[in-house]
Amino acid sequence: MKTILLHPSYFPSIAQMAAVAQAEKVVFEAEDNYQKQTFRNRTFIAHSNGKLLLNIPIKHSKTGKRQKTKEVHVENDFPWQEQHWKSLQSAYRTSPFFEYYEDDLKHLFTEPVEGLMAHNLKIFDLLCELIGIEVEVLKTTSFEKNPEITDLRILIDAKRKSDFQPELYTQVHQANHPFLPNLSVLDLLFNEGPNSLQYLENQKIILKP
Secondary structure (H helix, E strand, O other): OOEEEEOOOOOOEHHHHHHHHOOOEEEEOOOOEOOOOEOOOEEEEEEOOEEEEEEOOEOOOOOOOOOEHHHOEEOOOOOHHHHHHHHHHHHHOOOOOHHHHHHHHHHHHOOOOOEHHHHHHHHHHHHHHHHOOOOEEEEOOOOOOOOOOEEOHHHHEOOOOOOOOOOOOOOOOOOOOOOOOOOEHHHHHHHHHHHHHHHHHHOOOOOOO
């Protein structure tokens, strides 16, 4: 993969970050209309009882008109950051590498957040730094339904059944339930640490021409 087109997402899935790790250039969609029930504002982690959804509440348009994703603001009347951080601590405090990355990530759950897209891009930059991914990043200046580059925007759809088949790795809660595929890349990072980059580079990403 050379150049791929993606939506900025909240702590991206392993499939999305595998595509990023294998790309030379990432173009983020910045001119789309916001849609509900997508990974724009949600992610899944592993918990003792199975998959756990972390969802960012957003401010919806009072006029009922569609908002562009870049114009969407987070609803901070609800203490979502505190709850998400507590969920991560509860889920991963016994994983091999949570303490190793804890201090690098904590500020994302304490510093004020306003714009959803800006926050997602901030998360992406930090994840690339922690994992060791070096990739050129651009943003679109207009919306194209059929772009000429590899279009992976469908990975944002939380309702779509993924055909991505990741290799197994040891998960901290595997004694409680079967392997949970394609969670947030945080699950991989907390369980595999410095091995995460090699893992992502080795995954098979099935792409449409």
